Amino acid sequence: MQDMKKLAQLLKEVEDQLVVCMRCGMCQSVCPVFAETGRESDVARGKLALLDGLLQEMFKDPTGVQDRLSRCLLCGSCAANCPSGVKVLDIFIKARAIITNYVGLSPLKKIIFRKMLSQPELFDRLLEWGSKFQGIFVKPVDDLLGTSCARFVSPLGDRHFSSLAPEPFHRMVPSLDTPAGASGLKVAFFTGCVIDKVFPRIGTAALRTLKHHGVGVFIPKEVGCCGIPALSSGDTDTFNKLILHNLKGFGSRNFDYLVTACATCTSTIKKLWPTMAEELTPGELDRVKALAEKTMDISQFLVEKVGVKPEAAGETGEKTLITYHDPCHLKKSLGIAVQPRTVIQANPSYRFKEMKEADKCCGCGGSFNLQYYDLSSAIGKHKRDNIVDSGCSVVATSCPACMLQISDMLSQAGDRVEVKHAIEIYAESLDKK
């Protein structure tokens, strides 16, 4: 193991933010991981204390801290509730990068991030093969949710996962450049990996909606992942590469807003691109900041810029009961909770009903789900219970990653509840307009 003094020096970068934590413990009340385990190292206060310990050179080996740091959904619930305003996510993400750079990326992650994710074309091709051959390895389990499970013993365990789409979104719509219509607005659309590869129907619904409202759309040929999987594992190299790749794609093209239908992408582009991008030239950084400024969740765009309003409570026959799950990255990170509900309520065929703890994390957390599946699904089960208790037959949300997790949970429990994106719900209503 290398010199711990050096690591402590590297961590000085976060020291000023670390000392802000007054160890009050209030984060315990909202941390979904702590709620399952009751372990102090699983809650923000404990992790911050551990980082402080590293900084004070109290440990012989940083991997213990690295492990505990990875047991976190990066859901931001703690930060949203912290009396002291500790920038928990910034600290965790930065510290993960510092420690990972110091001890090195695991060989598996190296392959996934450096050899696949950071080369979007190769990544696309790999997953397209995957989509063709997935039938050999997996079998469908739930027609309503479109989930499958492994046929053989597999590293995926007993997950019920949403299958890869037969045709990814970027094949259906390789690029797009339509002029602003009646709205006078033009947006760039950032697809995001999960929508592209698993739920292209969300992308299609978004495009239909934008077209309906006379919004011009630009989709560049060259886009990749927003980079959060790499960043949250501490791989800033890949993260930076992906930002540059995307920057090239969106280029200096003129558009009013950058819109996404993925809560995680929105918060990553808006909050993490400008603050966590290193090694960019000042010019590039300025462009990243300008792009971040313009970035919006699609329901926010529809409500705030296009003027979508909830439908008046007119009776139009049978209504389907629908509820909504707040993705952490939308509500806690960006404070967007009303707009997606408005968009859903704009479809008169549905009746909206709040579920209990609508803004409680679903437990997905990206790589957290891969690394700590048991914990992730224990958290997900509470979400499932709340969805089922609401008595709704559809649950909507605004993040495709949440959709994967919720589908898994509902499918495993054998519940007949559909999982949809808020924009799909809205797009359905356009047929009748």
Next chain:
Amino acid sequence: MISQAVIKEFERILGKEKVFLDETDRHTYSYDAAVLEPVLPSVVLRPTSSEELGRLVRICNENSIPLTVRGAGTNLSGGTIPKKGGAVVLTNALNKILEINTEDLYAIVQPGVVTAKFAAAVEAKGLFYPPDPGSQAVSTLGGNVAENAGGLRGLKYGVTRDYVMGLEFFDVNGEIVKTGSRTVKCVTGYNLAALMVGSEGTLGVFDKIILKLIPMPTGRKAMMAIFDNVIKASETVAAIIAHRIVPATLEFMDNFTIRTVEDYSRVGLPTDAAALLLIEVDGHPAQVEEDAAKVESICREMGAMKIRVAQDAAERDKVWEARRAALSALAKLKPTVVLEDATVPRSKIPAMIQALEEISRRFNLTIGTFGHAGDGNLHPTILTDKRNKEEWHRVEAAIDAIFDKALGLGGTLSGEHGIGMAKSRYLEKETSKGTILFSRRIKAALDPKGILNPGKIIGE
């Protein structure tokens, strides 16, 4: 150090996953919410049943292993810092509400039940458990009992002590001791609960707590009285009580706190006011109206510039949002926050507030003051950066001065945060040598090896 054989014994009782030995895990149990140096325990144990808890206590005693119980670790006096190392025993897996009795108005709980969850469960049955420490969203009932925690409603409803009807606890030998009962009246035997409440884990380990419940008041009304003079505001506190009205809550906020809260949460506080009183009366709706009107007129007579009476629940929530934001708002200004707990007889609040202003000037420190003025319990909050050694010395000196003043005014070292490690050295100042010796004899009789939370309250 704890021998391998004992560790094996712990693992046999609890299973390996509930025995934390890794240094990173142990590190996360070396601190609490007090601004004190951390101390690493040798092992952390997480029992999930009473039986396990009792056995752990016994083994620790037999092997002379210091044992510190930990609820949520939110105490502000170092009560859960394992001063002598040894074992930290967690209660957060002992978190069942065993019974809520709506006929006889009591509840039986395990010590790890989170206060706010308990209050909500009780409320769902139309009943009321008033103690509401600011930390209630995470603090445990065991921790509340051990600290005799109070809250915003202390003035009218008292503190945790006033709701403990009975206790079952493990003595240091791991034998169960029962005191009190489910009856409202009970004079059987020594009043051991009176000794155990506030004992900060130094005399025994709570296993079950019987708590008194009361009917939920049917009416509430809140108001904000705005003053251009701190002294007038603080004199109003005593005046209200002197008029034989006991509000449920009577909170104070100084100008610095008002401005900070307003900056932070924009609830519409008058930033030019010298001080605010936030007052809530509750009870039967008719009585509430009468009391609210009386309080309003007293405030006017005492020279309040303005009084805002909350017209509905939303406005009332706003008043309390402002108060609850106080610590958060102050905490955001500087890295280190020292939330003190000076408490004086109500009539001495004006003098105490004046003294705090003087201390802030003398030591050149930023101190925001807010708190439960109705019961004389102020929270002067010092904003600093612990890393600035020179300033930190001044902070320590200011804390000494604050306690001297509070004691000089006939007050006490702690209204609700306990003594723990943080204040044990002041104890003699408030009490006497004899009191400490007497307390130490009790401790020695009940815990001859001194393994239960050593070094707390009465020192060593």
